[in-house]
Amino acid sequence: MSPQLDLSGCKKRKRGERVFKFKAFGERGYPVEFNGSFEQNVRALSEVGQLEIGLCDPLMPCWSFQLEVHRHPLVSGWGDHLICNKKYHFLLPSKDTISACISYEGNTINATTARSIASKSKNLIELQGHTMHGVFHSNGFGHLLCINVAETGSDLAGYHIMEFWDRLCTGLRAREVSLRDISQKQGMDLRLLYAIAYGKSWFGQWGYKFGRGSFAITQSMYQNAIEALQNIPLGLFAQHLGNEKNNDILTILSRYQMLSGHILVTLGDTFHFMLDLKTKLPRDQSNSDSPHQGMLVDTSCRWSPKRVEMAIRVIIESLKRAEFRWISRQEVRDAARAYIGDTGLLDFVLKSLGNHIVGKYLVRRCLNPVTKVLEYCLEDISHAFPNKQVDGYGRVKNYDSKLMKPQYKITWAQLMKDLVGLYKLILQENKAMSSIGVIAYVPIASRIILDTKYFTKEYYSEKSVPFLDKSLILLQCSIALTSNNIDGGNYNSFRKVMVTPYEFFLLRNNATFDELKLEVECNFRDLYWGLRNLVVESVANLDDAKGSDLVFELIKESSNKLVFKGNIISGESFDISGICEGYESNLVVDCSCGTKSDDGERMVSCDICEVWQHTRCVHIPNNEEIPTIFLCNSCEQDILRFPSLA
Structure with missing residues (x-):
């Protein structure tokens, strides 16, 4: 599937083909009702798609959907699942992957296209670099393989793509979906940044939770690491990092203490505030690295940024020479005129600088109540957390709330620069903090979070079964298999037993167990590659059931979950491991x-x-x-x- 998919170079689209809205695709009734099982829902969806020829392997059917975009398993812990007969791939191809597939000739691709994709193939499924690629097994388990969104110039943000994927999984009634989170932005690992700010990964906004950790990381270790980093008091940084080397950390922390309307107590508070503030600021496209960028945002300014920056530097130096005492606007202006002759520029900068942060200084401005003259004063805010204001637990105390509420201006670019700086200075390796009390645990906790990359979400379970006609029986059936490895006519002492995930079956209330066995046998043969010779023998958790007995009568007082004993008809020994997704001998x-x-x-x-x-x-x-x-x-x-x- 592709947003605004244009395959005109491959074949003409059908005239009058339906165009679907991207932001509604996957909702109930759009484009289909999604009121059956996962397999039935996928088939219904493919019926309204456009069958494509030449995009994938000849033996692999491929359907596309026109989506309108408005411009405004192994390492997931499912290695013990049986191999399914079918997989369903859902793609939002990028322009590069579509071009690569269409322009493929023999074993070559246009050089320009090849630079932006990771593989060369005529099969669209095998190409890497899609905007989105997800795959479902026919038993309803799925994987979100990738989301690739350029930070600039894309019609679809990562948030929009995840909304689309979430609707699709919900509509199809997928069972459980996993993903591997290695997303980054400007060198920051988002799973670490969002864990500290919000207590969950970026994908946690859509309900994805801890699936499994690498390096034997457990869920409790992961949760404890998040809480440890979130709850580090900012006062500890002032106590232990009050030197020139770590002055950048204190400067950034101080800046956002001044910007916030409330006291930021912990590291989690700070990152939370910064990320929330980022969403409220208009994105500044300027690439300037000026330390004063964002202090003066005025489209009517007729002076170049370079001249404005020079004037700011001159005024700051003039205020420094006043040794942090209040001086009149005229005094500042006269001192600056020795270097800047343009009085209009000086007037503009003096007006704009009032109560703004420049580097580690706050430029204060107020009207003298006696002389009625505007006065300026420079305040060093790099020591917003002096030791005398930190209690024995490293918590900030005795703050004057009036100092925390002035509304200062800052741009998106400046905020991102500070966010990246704080991330690198605190969360990446900092030798200065490796032996400082609680702060010394920051690298360890960060590594635990970074080693947690696999997240899962359960979409559809027995708890979410829709209302059904009372004249019908809804059952959940599973198959219990046992390895029968035979060596010299003797069974091995170690025999593996495996139970498949439950599948839903809808029966008439007069159906017998013989009829149910046939349906279960047929369904699981069609579902799993390793069960193509399956024979259902008996009900493991209902020993007294006979073939002619009515299912409805025997399950009235028992659970609606039935486990059937299964056997694989084969002339050779049978090993369960060999038919599982994660099998490696x-x-x-x-x-x-x-x-x-x-x-x-x-x-x-x-x-x-x-x-x-x-x-x-x-x-x-x-x-x-x-x-x-x-x-x-x-x-x-x-x-x-x-x-x-x-």
Whole structure:
């Protein structure tokens, strides 16, 4: 699917083809009712789409939808799920991926297009660089593979794409959806930034929660790390970082204390305020890095930014020479005229600078009640948290609320610069903070949050089943499978048992268990690749059920969940692992961090014991290649204990 998809270079669109509104697509009744199972809903959706030829593999049907845009599984923890017969890909192709697919010739792509995509293929599904790419298994579990949004020049913001994806998952009645959050903005990892500001990732706005952590991170570890960072008192920074090296941190914190209308007590308060303020400011397209950018926002200004900045510098220096005492406007003006001859420019800057923050200074302006003359004074706000105003717990106290309420101006560009600066100075490695009390735990807590990349959302479960006709029976049925690995005619001592996710079945109230078994058998054969030879034997949690018994009669007083014992008809031994998504024969993970399974992080295998460990845990930097020969610490120690051959 594509917003304003133009495939004219491939084939002409049908005349009168329906165009759907992007911001409503996926809602109930638009474009279909979505009142069936996941599989039925997908089929209904494909019926209103346009069948495309030549975009994907010939054996893979592909449908597109015209969407109108107005210009104003393994590492997810589902490796034990059975392999499904079908997958459904939903794409919002970018212009580059569409161009790459259409212009594909043999094994080459236009050089300009190739620079912006990660692979070369005629199959649209295999290309990387789509605006959005999601995939569903036929059992209703899905993955959001990517969202790619340019920070400028895009008609669709990331928020709009997630709204679209969320509506689609809800409308189709997807069961559960996972994603891998590695999103960044200007070098900041958003899963860390939003966790501190809001207590959840950016995707948490749509209900995505902790799925699994890498490096054996648990949900409780993740939540504790968030709370630890959120609750760091700002006063601790003033107590321990009051030197020139860390002055930038205090300057930024002080600036937003002055900008806020209330006291910011913790680090979480500060990031929350900054992100909220960012959404309320008009985006400034200026790329200027001037420290005074944003203090003077006036489109009627007839002077160049360079001249305005020079005048600001001169006035600030004049006020500094006054040694932070109040002086009249005329005195400031006369002192500045020695360097700036344009009095009109000086008048403009003096008028604009009043009660504004410039660097680490607040330019105060007030009317002298006696002389009735405007006066100016420079105040150093880099020490907004002096030690005497911090209690024994590092909390700020005795603030004059009047100092916190003046309305100062700041631009989006200035705020982003401060946000990036604060992120790098505090959350990235800062050697100055590595041995300072509570602050020393910042790198550890940050790493725990960054090592949590997989999030999931449950969309549709038995709790959200719609109202049904009382003359019908709604059941949830599952299959219990047991491995029967046979070695020399004897069963292995270790036998795996696996139960599939439940599927919904709608039956007449006079249906028998024999009829239900046939329907369950047919459904699961059609759903899972490994169950194509499935034979349903009996009901595991209803031992007294006979084939001719009415289902309605026996489940009246019991649960509507039934588990059927299943068997795979095969002449060979049957191993459940071989039909699962995460099957990798003889793969053993045993890392020092506690990880026992593949979590998607880079790993290395010992050449002797063949046990896999994280490269990070064995001190192989990410910017270095994995060595061709690697021995784990245990095997290396064993070798050292061998007797000498000499």
